[in-house]
Amino acid sequence: MRLDVVSIFPEYLSPLDLSLIGKARRDGLLDLRVHDLRDFAHDRHQSVDDTPYGGGAGMVMKPQPWAEALAHVAGSDDGGAAVAGSDDPAPARPRLIVPGPGGVPFSQALARELAGEPWLAFACGRYEGIDERVYEHAAQDLGLEVTVVSLGDYVLNGGEVAVLAIVEAVARLLPGVIGNAESLVEESHEDGLLEYPVYTKPSSWESASGVRRDVPPVLLSGDHGRIAAWRHQQRLERTAARRPDLLHASQAMPGAAATGAL
Numbered sequence: 001m002r003l004d005v006v007s008i009f010p011e012y013l014s015p016l017d018l019s020l021i022g023k024a025r026r027d028g029l030l031d032l033r034v035h036d037l038r039d040f041a042h043d044r045h046q047s048v049d050d051t052p053y054g055g056g057a058g059m060v061m062k063p064q065p066w067a068e069a070l071a072h073v074a075g076s077d078d079g080g081a082a083v084a085g086s087d088d089p090a091p092a093r094p095r096l097i098v099p100g101p102g103g104v105p106f107s108q109a110l111a112r113e114l115a116g117e118p119w120l121a122f123a124c125g126r127y128e129g130i131d132e133r134v135y136e137h138a139a140q141d142l143g144l145e146v147t148v149v150s151l152g153d154y155v156l157n158g159g160e161v162a163v164l165a166i167v168e169a170v171a172r173l174l175p176g177v178i179g180n181a182e183s184l185v186e187e188s189h190e191d192g193l194l195e196y197p198v199y200t201k202p203s204s205w206e207s208a209s210g211v212r213r214d215v216p217p218v219l220l221s222g223d224h225g226r227i228a229a230w231r232h233q234q235r236l237e238r239t240a241a242r243r244p245d246l247l248h249a250s251q252a253m254p255g256a257a258a259t260g261a262l
Ligand code: ADE
Pocket: 099, 100, 101, 149, 150, 151, 152, 153, 154, 155, 156, 157, 158, 159, 162
């Protein structure tokens, strides 16, 4: 998969060199390129923002640097998106993801959808946002599918942190990125329920405060049927306590996990 990220803070994306994402890049599973928006601003101060028409607080990102940056990214179809080991040619255009609090909610389902794309480009806005004409230009003139994506109902200073989260959620779904693919199966949000609690050795542990806590005995029983039933019950209780909205959503969908069809 090819990923391009445009930002005025390219260093913000440096964690994408680490851990499993960094390894996936080194293994050729991810072709991730970070671009500095200021390289596309040509005035003396390389300015990327200006005051908003109509008044109001803050600054708005100017259309010209964004148009040049997106043309540069979308026009750089050099075959880099082909996944290692596959002969598929790179697609002509990326799908453009713009993180922002006014976008569609990011979810595991959207992560799965994006993981099916061969090429994603991310536009990291800052300040009060990007001039609206950039979205129209990207869609209408460059022919890009544009999706504004929100991490949640809160406001970050810019899109970079959201890109880190979205790229991690998407990349770990790609074949070969996570060593143990089975660990993807029983995760929170994969089937509408939160994950069950997990424990490891020792089976009885005393904390520094002198309180001893034991692993639930059923997990030591070796009875796989009882363990599965216990875990399912834990998932239901945890989801009811922390995310009742998920149970309501799954009850609205016949056959979903919380109805017992798991
Ligand atoms: N940029 C600023 N706030 C954001 C949010 N909630 N989600 C994604 N990108 C953002």
